[in-house]
Amino acid sequence: MEQIKQPAENESYIRGELLHLIFTNEVEHFSIAKIKVLDTNETLEEKTIVIKGYFYNLQPETSYYFFGVFDKHPRFGTQYKVTSYKTFIPETKDGLVAYLSSDLFYGIGKKTAAKIVDQLGENAISKIIDDPEALYAISGLKKKAADQLRVTLQENQGFEHVAIYLAQYNIGLKMAQKIYQNYKDEAVQLLEADPYQFVFDIDGFGFRTADEIARQMGLPATHPTRIGAGCIYVLQTSIQEGHVYLPMDVCISSICSLLNTKELTEAMVVETLTALNKDKQVILQDGNVYLPSLYYAEDGFSSHLKRILQKPIEHQTPIAELMKIIGSIEEEEILSYGKEQFTAINQAIHAKVMILTGGPGTGKTTVIKGILKAYANIHELSLQPKDYEYKSDFPFILTAPTGRAAKRLNESTGLPAMTVHRLLGWDGNQTFEKNEHEQLSGKFIIIDEFSMVDIWLANHLFKAIPDDMQVLIVGDEDQLPSVGPGQVLADLLSTNRIPFVRLTEVYRQKEGSKIIQLAHEIKKDEPINLGKDHDFNFIQCGTTQMGHVITKIFTKALEKGFETKDIQVLAPMYRSEAGITKLNQELQQVINPKTNQKREVRTQEAIFRTGDKVIQLVNQPEDGVYNGDIGEVVAIFREEENTEQEEQLVIAYEDREVVYERKDYRNIMLAYCISIHKSQGSEFPIVIMPVAWAYQRMLRKNLLYTAITRSKQSLIICGEQEAFLYGVATKNKSHRYTTLTQLLMEKLTVLYESNIHANLEENDSNLSPYDFM
Ligand SMILES: Nc1ncnc2c1ncn2[C@@H]1O[C@H](COP(=O)(O)OP(=O)(O)OP(=O)(O)O)[C@@H](O)[C@H]1O
Numbered sequence: 001m002e003q004i005k006q007p008a009e010n011e012s013y014i015r016g017e018l019l020h021l022i023f024t025n026e027v028e029h030f031s032i033a034k035i036k037v038l039d040t041n042e043t044l045e046e047k048t049i050v051i052k053g054y055f056y057n058l059q060p061e062t063s064y065y066f067f068g069v070f071d072k073h074p075r076f077g078t079q080y081k082v083t084s085y086k087t088f089i090p091e092t093k094d095g096l097v098a099y100l101s102s103d104l105f106y107g108i109g110k111k112t113a114a115k116i117v118d119q120l121g122e123n124a125i126s127k128i129i130d131d132p133e134a135l136y137a138i139s140g141l142k143k144k145a146a147d148q149l150r151v152t153l154q155e156n157q158g159f160e161h162v163a164i165y166l167a168q169y170n171i172g173l174k175m176a177q178k179i180y181q182n183y184k185d186e187a188v189q190l191l192e193a194d195p196y197q198f199v200f201d202i203d204g205f206g207f208r209t210a211d212e213i214a215r216q217m218g219l220p221a222t223h224p225t226r227i228g229a230g231c232i233y234v235l236q237t238s239i240q241e242g243h244v245y246l247p248m249d250v251c252i253s254s255i256c257s258l259l260n261t262k263e264l265t266e267a268m269v270v271e272t273l274t275a276l277n278k279d280k281q282v283i284l285q286d287g288n289v290y291l292p293s294l295y296y297a298e299d300g301f302s303s304h305l306k307r308i309l310q311k312p313i314e315h316q317t318p319i320a321e322l323m324k325i326i327g328s329i330e331e332e333e334i335l336s337y338g339k340e341q342f343t344a345i346n347q348a349i350h351a352k353v354m355i356l357t358g359g360p361g362t363g364k365t366t367v368i369k370g371i372l373k374a375y376a377n378i379h380e381l382s383l384q385p386k387d388y389e390y391k392s393d394f395p396f397i398l399t400a401p402t403g404r405a406a407k408r409l410n411e412s413t414g415l416p417a418m419t420v421h422r423l424l425g426w427d428g429n430q431t432f433e434k435n436e437h438e439q440l441s442g443k444f445i446i447i448d449e450f451s452m453v454d455i456w457l458a459n460h461l462f463k464a465i466p467d468d469m470q471v472l473i474v475g476d477e478d479q480l481p482s483v484g485p486g487q488v489l490a491d492l493l494s495t496n497r498i499p500f501v502r503l504t505e506v507y508r509q510k511e512g513s514k515i516i517q518l519a520h521e522i523k524k525d526e527p528i529n530l531g532k533d534h535d536f537n538f539i540q541c542g543t544t545q546m547g548h549v550i551t552k553i554f555t556k557a558l559e560k561g562f563e564t565k566d567i568q569v570l571a572p573m574y575r576s577e578a579g580i581t582k583l584n585q586e587l588q589q590v591i592n593p594k595t596n597q598k599r600e601v602r603t604q605e606a607i608f609r610t611g612d613k614v615i616q617l618v619n620q621p622e623d624g625v626y627n628g629d630i631g632e633v634v635a636i637f638r639e640e641e642n643t644e645q646e647e648q649l650v651i652a653y654e655d656r657e658v659v660y661e662r663k664d665y666r667n668i669m670l671a672y673c674i675s676i677h678k679s680q681g682s683e684f685p686i687v688i689m690p691v692a693w694a695y696q697r698m699l700r701k702n703l704l705y706t707a708i709t710r711s712k713q714s715l716i717i718c719g720e721q722e723a724f725l726y727g728v729a730t731k732n733k734s735h736r737y738t739t740l741t742q743l744l745m746e747k748l749t750v751l752y753e754s755n756i757h758a759n760l761e762e763n764d765s766n767l768s769p770y771d772f773m
Contacts, residue, residue, distance in 0.1 A: 014080055015039040015088055017063045019048065022645055023661075030174070030663065031055050032079075038063055042070070046078075053082030054173035056159040056180070059104050063088040067167070084167040084176075086160040089125055093117050096124060105152055107145045115139065129154055158185045166191075169213050178202055192217065196225035199232060200281065207233035207258075221261040227272040230255045231282065235291045239485045242736040244298060244455055245290040248273075250737075288739065294485055297459040301488070302743040304436075304462035309352050309498075309751055311467040317349060317378050329373045337370065338363070344501040345370045349378065351499040353471040355450075355492060358503030359523050360709045361516040364474055365412045367503070368446060371472060372396060372413060375444055385416060395443040399423045401457065403626045405449040405681035407654065419626060420453070420461055421619065428621045434464035442469060449681045450475035454484025455740065478523050479706045480680060481736065491740040497748040515708065515715045522705050522728045530721060539718040543692045546578040547586035549718050553688050554587060554672070557714075564591060564613050565630065568684035569673035570707045572698035578690055578719075580673045581605070587672035588612065599636040601649060603665045608633055614651060615671035615678065623658045628678050630671050631658070676707045687711035691719040691727065699727030 016035035024031040032052040037044060051066055058064070068082040089099050093114075100113035108116075115138050120127045127134045128150050135146035163176040165188050171179075179187050179202055190197065195210040195217070207229050214226065234254040238246050246254065252269050277284040283295040317325075326345060330336055337345065341363050348354045348371045358364050376383045376396075385394050398417035400406040410417035423440070425433025434440055445465060447453070450473045453461070465471060473492070481487040492498055506516055514533035521528050530538045541549045550569055557567045569587065574580045584606070592611045594600065600609040608614065616629040625631075631653040639647050649660045651668065660668065689707050691699070704727045708715060717724060 011067060012042050013065045013067050014042055015063055015065050018058050018060045050079045051082050052079055054177050057156060062102055084163045086164055091122060105149050108149055112141055129157060154185060162187045194225050196229035199229040222263050222268060224272055227269055228276050230259050231273060234258060242481060242485055244294045244485050244738040245288040246737060248287045248289060251289040297455045298740050298743055301455060301459040301462050302747050306747045308465055308467060313352055322346060325374050325377045329370055338505050340501060340503050340505060341367050345374055347499050347501055348472050349374055353498055355473045355498055355500035357475055357477050359476055360519050361506045362503035363507050369413055392441050397440060397442045397445040400448040401452040402628050402681035409448050420457060424460055424464055426621055432460050436463045439466040440464050444470045446472045448474045451479045451489045452482050452680050453488055454482035455486030455488055456484060458488045478702060480702050486738050487736050491738055494741050495744045497744055515711050519705060519709050528728060535714050537716050541718050543578045543694050546690050546719060547583055550688055550690060551587055551590045553716050554591060557686055562686060566685040569688045570676050570679050571673055571690050572676055572695045572703060576694045578692050578694050580675055583673040584670040588670055591672060601636055606670050608649060610636055613671045614668045615674050616667060617669055618667050624656055625653055625658050629653050676703055679710050680706060683710055683712050685713045687715050689717045691717055691724040693720055693723045700730050700732045701728050702732050704728050
């Protein structure tokens with residue numbers, strides 16, 4: 001190993017000694033520390049400075065070269081953001097002896113250290129690292145101590161060496177940590193041999209980084225791992241568009257255009273794909289290319305669905321008895337179920353798995369309540385959790401993909417409901433407590449907002465459903481598909497192999513809802529009426545006026561007594577002159593302006609102030625907050641005000657308070673305006689929706705439909721009518737590649753043709769007692 005002793009010329013550095021650590025994260029090795037400045041070529045007056053970065057085992061009384069840039073923090077002042085660093089090893093004999101006898105090396109005293117330097121000379125460190133036996137010649141140094149010294153040296157020097165090497169390719173210390181943990185001292189050698197291998201081995205190591213390194217090293221553009229890494233990259237990128245696989249020809253042409261190399265032939269790509277298939281890094285089947293996790297998710301989900309469908313329901317309720325029960329529920333609820341609604345209750349009671357779909361206001365929630373009551377009545381079960389000795393004895397499971405959707409389900413049914421992730425005991429990484437070995441307990445599961453469930457989650461959920469549990473899937477097929485890969489609800493419906501009831505009759509419209517009417521006009525491609533009504537208004541305005549108009553509507557609603565959490569602005573995109581980021585800034589200035597009393601913190605993207613409405617952007621199961629949860633900043637603590645010596649932001653969500661440290665601020669965003677995608681599964685009393693030509697590439701029927709159906713009491717659309725009409729007339733052109741429908745057809749057809757669904761086959765699937773009345 002080459003020993004780097006001095007920074008390169010022109011390289012900015014601060015040489016310093018650790019005074020104390022202010023913060024350190026054991027897992028990621030991210031640290032903030034105060035150091036004493038010993039020497040620097042930066043313009044720096046101070047004798048101490050705060051550094052931050054990813055370090056490996058920083059030791060006190062050891063001096064280091066830190067390379068990085070100054071970061072001016074509005075509150076904490078100047079800090080040095082370290083991009084790489086290395087231990088300063090003095091070249092003098094005394095310096096080396098002091099280093100080797102420091103606390104870093106257990107069991108090496110001054111005497112032994114002096115002997116080592118005497119015998120190995122000035123280059124002692126490199127010699128020890130390069131030659132495993134170099135220390136064996138030192139008299140009085142036991143082999144065990146010698147080996148330990150070498151290991152410690154290697155680890156410290158090794159990481160620094162790797163970090164410095166990677167820094168030249170703009171690879172930060174965080175990624176360097178990951179790489180070092182994976183390959184240890186072989187990292188540099190392996191990177192030089194084949195940077196593309198890192199794309200496979202290291203989570204988050206991008207193809208483009210590998211490609212840049214390979215280009216600088218002069219690796220051939222047709223190197224097989226380049227083609228392989230390109231293929232993985234193409235497949236991973238396609239997940240962002242919702243695909244589960246890519247057809248071979250699409251995959252090949254995407255790889256060719258990514259690699260952009262004249263010498264590359266299709267045959268070479270096919271050869272690489274075949275090799276990757278052999279190594280199980282991709283799966284080739286029927287001319288399709290899958291990433292294994294997606295292939296197995298589709299396969300697993302369809303198999304578990306079949307497993308559940310195969311076990312018939314033992315108890316069949318005679319139709320006369322069911323009618324009596326439903327009659328008594330109607331009396332209790334003071335309503336009379338429509339024909340479709342009756343069919344839905346009847347089928348859900350008799351089908352092992354059923355799908356209930358329909359637009360807003362068609363009575364999905366009403367039917368869910370009916371089903372629960374009817375099921376409880378037939379099986380003589382209580383719907384009161386308190387009547388059961390243990391929580392786990394409660395026979396009904398109500399779940400939804402987002403926290404807000406689960407909360408709505410809980411509010412509308414009065415029964416406990418939770419997110420699918422919580423139900424399955426997700427650990428925040430790859431592990432689910434509930435799975436095929438440790439399944440859920442209960443008799444009936446209702447999964448709401450199923451259009452948001454992607455194929456991975458569907459697989460995890462269904463594997464945890466025991467054979468004898470009845471399943472009700474509820475969702476609106478016209479809403480946006482899941483953010484993750486697949487279109488599970490749409491695929492399930494298209495098979496026609498699973499009983500479903502589509503509710504079409506609108507009930508809320510009967511109460512005179514223009515919002516619902518508009519949603520159904522969009523859903524059925526009918527002429528759109530944008531006339532003003534008690535719950536709807538379309539305010540025409542140009543893009544530049546948008547911010548002003550929206551803030552005015554927002555303020556008026558507040559004056560009328562609504563709270564900030566009741567009013568939600570929904571927009572399709574972040575960056576545009578009428579984008580989410582800009583609208584949030586404008587709204588914040590008016591709704592929650594800067595005052596002397598209110599504390600605030602600044603990040604590169606936003607200012608967060610006490611009283612601000614914010615949204616969580618990722619799942620954080622350890623704190624019980626999930627992607628899409630909306631809360632309010634209730635307190636901001638300064639560094640010196642808490643024992644952790646960290647600035648902290650406290651956010652109150654509906655059922656908990658969560659403390660965020662600065663490094664977690666990227667997990668939140670202002671939420672006066674949020675994206676339509678993030679609003680899926682939530683509802684708000686007032687929705688304000690800007691629509692402009694500036695959003696043109698995002699304007700789609702299912703996007704606008706999703707936004708509109710989020711509003712419960714009032715919907716105000718503002719912007720350009722033509723843009724809105726263009727959007728609702730534009731069908732979602734992006735097709736998702738999935739094989740779920742085909743798999744389900746293969747797996748379920750035998751079942752379908754057998755007696756289990758005989759009654760559905762013989763009769764109209766919408767058959768109900770009404771037909772006999
Ligand atoms: N059979 C019925 N008779 C009278 N009112 C009904 C009937 N079914 C539903 N409703 C009423 O229609 C309204 C909408 O019903 P519900 O909330 O169940 O629909 P939904 O499909 O869940 O709607 P959303 O998805 O918008 O929440 C409610 O006020 C409900 O009481």
